[in-house]
Amino acid sequence: MTVALPGGIVSAPLSPRRVLLHGFLIAMCGLWLFPLAWAVYSSLRPFSETIHSGSVSLPGTLDLSNYITVWNDAELPYYYLNTLVVVIPGVALALILASVIAFAVTQFSWRFNLIVLMLFTAGNLLPPQVIIIPLYWLYLHTPIPSLGSIDIGTFSFAIFSDNDLLYDQYIGIILIHVVFQTGFCTFVLSNYMKTISRELTESALVDGANVFHIWWRVILPLCRPALAALATLEFTWMYNDFFWALILMFHGDKRPITSALNNMQGQFFTNYNMLAAGAVLAAIPPILVFILLQKQFVRGLTLGATKG
Amino acid sequence: MADSNNGRRVDLPFLDTTLPFDLAVSRRDMLKIGGAMSLAAFIAACGGSATPAGGTVTMGSNHSDAAEKRGMDAIAAAFKSSTGNTLKLNTVDHNTFQDQISSYLQGTPDDVFTWFSGHRMRFFADKGLATPIDDVWDKVKGNYTEAFSTAVKGNDGHVYGIPVDYYPWAVFYRKSVFQAHSYKVPTSWDDLIKLCQQMKKDGLTPIALGDKDGWPAQGTFDIINLRLNGYDFHIELLTGKQKWTDPRVTATYKKWAELTPYYPSGFAGTTWQQGADTVVQKKAGMIVFGLFLSQEFSGPGDLDDLDFFPFPDLGTQYDAEKALDAPIDVVMMSKKSPNLSKDLSAAKSFLEFYAKGSSQLLLFKNAPGFIPTATDTDKSSFSPLQTKAAQIISNAKRITQFFDRDSRPDFAGANGMQSFLLTFLRQPQADPTQLQGKMQQFWDQLPQEA
Amino acid sequence: MGNSTTAAPARKQEASGAGAAASRGRKRYSVLTGVDKWQLFLMVGIPLALDLILIWGPTVASVFISFTNWNGYGQITAANVNGIKNYQVLFTQYLFFWPAVRHNLIWLAFFGLVATPLGMLLAVLLDREIRGTRIYQSIFFLPVVLSLAVVGFIWELQYAPTEGFINNFFPLNRTGHMIDWLGDPNINLLAVLVAASWRHVGYIMVLYLAGLKSVDPALREAAAIDGATERQIFFRIVFPVLAPINVIIVVVTAIESLRAFDIAYIINHGKNGLELLSTLITNNSISEASLVGFGSAIAVVLLLISLVPIVIYLSRVMRPERS
Incomplete structure (x- = not known):
């Protein structure tokens, strides 16, 4: 290694060690991309060809037939729709609640500031399986009014509930996501808001603004970068949730795509080529988000792990 | 299809304008509405009012395979044209149905549901989560061989299931x-x-x-x-x-x-x-x-x-x-379905309907692994394989x-x-x-x- | 990070308000009206109530249920209480408990000794000014955005006994010579860990990169001028400076290991070598088995283990700031 001190010269001459380093990194990248590339490759091959010439073989036909079959047979569009119905309100509500708490605990001095913050943060770190048994019972015994539904195609999205319970309802999944993820968002946003001087709040109060207005008009706009990062991250996490909807949803066709995968293997993904197509389809939305919003993504993660 | 009950649907005139699907609403309003809605949902601790539409039976079905689903849809259609009643199917994939059956039956289950005879049927009968259907059985038992009569009974001697198919x-x-x-x-x-x-x-x-x-x-x-x-x-x-x-x-x-x-x-x-x-x-x-x-x-x-x-x-x-x-699949009647508390007759009419060979054939034609149990089944449509399957079961002494x-x-x-x-x-x-x-x-x- | 207001003019401190707040050198606002106070109360109260009802209430309830033989039907009564019976059975008779604990520990060890160090290594390598570092970072980070369920599917395509890539590429798919990566209980945990690490490495890499970026370049420059080698600079200077982030990475690794569920569940519902505490909980209590009290005892064990990293984490990140 020659000169490349941080902040120093950008492109160092290619010394043997550099070559070695790049060689190592390129090899690792190859290793890293391979499973995904293999999934894409398998998904584009018809099953008959894999059977005939083995799964490790040069391609004869490459087409989208597996995707078309999976898309139609497994009714994938509806599962994406289920995901959207859960994730959009989920992300919005988690961010609203978290920003409100973070605002209250950072801009004002309360006796219980630290405890509130700890309860939220620790709650988010618990393994979900620790709370699932009582939560499951709670969902089965919480009455929720059924207020009709919005119908899209053959699917029907109940407003609040279609069985008078929290169990087996979109709203139930949204609720647990919001509460669980509020923990993480609160932690991140409170770290962020600590850097905002209390002067702002104080002077606004003196000017006669009420607390709600200060949160909405003064503090939230300042938090836009953090909110954008968190929204990206939370979208991905809620999209990727497998457990909550697996347990708290009864009807398989109400499950978001990630949880629905569990029952698609064997039933619709009748061979590995179709399994590959299903996996790729399920992976596309978060990968798109990642490609478009990589910066937000990484910032969201690091905001959470490091202080401020 | 997620909505299990037409009759429960309420028309709310304001929905068209305030739902997040309407793009005319500003982002801020959406957030406000979203927040208000979920809070209201949480606070509202009152049960919704459920009025079952007359002549509708809901059925929890584990026939989630595409072909089996088609078979069940055919049964629903035939039930409608034969009795005028509607069968509303709630299909749940096989594994989930089994994993969550107990909470399903304790919550707000459908009127009737697919299940298995044997220990697993008797278990839920013992727990009081199934309705005895001796009267239905009395009407249809002439259409079953003697071998089925023990398979449908719970530990208390009452009948809890109507056999609808089996396979060796x-x-x-x-x-x-x-x-x-x-x-x-x-x-x-x-x-x-x-x-x-x-x-x-x-x-x-x-x-x-x-x-x-x-x-x-x-x-x-x-x-x-x-x-x-x-x-x-x-x-x-x-x-x-x-x-x-x-x-x-x-x-x-x-x-x-x-x-x-x-x-x-x-x-x-x-x-x-x-x-x-x-x-x-x-x-x-x-x-x-x-x-x-x-x-x-x-x-x-x-x-x-x-x-x-x-x-x-x-x-x-x-x-x-x-x-x-040779597992027998049965259809049982739940206990806690809100519809049943008002009226059992539609659900029972469905059980009687499903006890006919002509009804069971509708599933069988789509899913040839499930042999009808009813005696009056028209066996002319059986393939040699299916005839043979029915035969080895009837040859079995145990x-x-x-x-x-x-x-x-x-x-x-x-x-x-x-x-x-x-x-x-x-x-x-x-x-x-x-x-x-x-x-x-x-x-x-x-x-x-x- | 963006908007910190650095200038600190004299604070409007008004001589009112009392209690704990005063001791921190901050005074309460006297300008808060009744409406403000109500708004603040609701702003914290509603989310807090939800958090208590849906997370901490169930946590405490799990502990209570674990001392009963409740099977999930009807109400829990005094007759259901069976003391520490569930724990006795769990520790001394239940055949799947210790294997599950062992598997969770292996998970932790593999992540802690292989995946996390690899992530840190990549971070250190990529922290330098090298060509294409952004592209390398993106590639290593890519699996992090996928759910472990999808990761499970993607790796099943590698591991499948007859049609998977590995067994076909290295001819291991003939009867008698076949390696059953996911079906052999001696190796399937390792196979799953490789798949899970595919995701974990990138996660750790990003966290550590953020830490490395925060190290003052002057420190390294000074050391370099003094003739320290790169390795020395890292281990003697950078690593100690990064102590806080190191702790966080250890904690993140521990928590991820305890939370492992999705991938084992999607592969075989957590049996045959893939038993984990998390899958034992659901298999026992949210299934036809309905051993709710017993499953809760497993949940309590998982809770107690999880509290160790959680408490360490909280004590690290919540230290009150004194400016």
């Missing part, structure tokens, strides 16, 4: 494969082993198996134990009245170990569908499985090429029982329901007997007594069944 477990193979190699159907254990040896020489996997899900291997345990030790011992063993450490169980495992060299390697990492597919692709010679594997034989001519023979005799006194697993329907679920499940059998299959030649000790230890630490 047997040894399935492709006729063309047997013809090509001039194999003969084995009738004795020795013949079976010789056939396996020959298949191995011919480059086939003799007996396909895909046991990733844990339960497929239980079918082979059932049949060997039945043949070797008889029906009574088998049932007593599965219900804890006999010990797993019994030398007779050892004998079963030792017998089974003679067969295991003919299984494919990698059976523990493949699903039953993948296992069956190796028979479809003529890579494997046979498979011990239920008739519903016919759904994998979906290519042109595949189904006509499928045949089976009953598991061969083992030369014991129990051969004469011709016992086999019928079991399958390991996980005859035993308690906490014993038969993933962290239980499924694991033990996978352990056995990994080293089948090892002395089974240690494993048997574990099975008994596991049984003993389970709580007393209430």
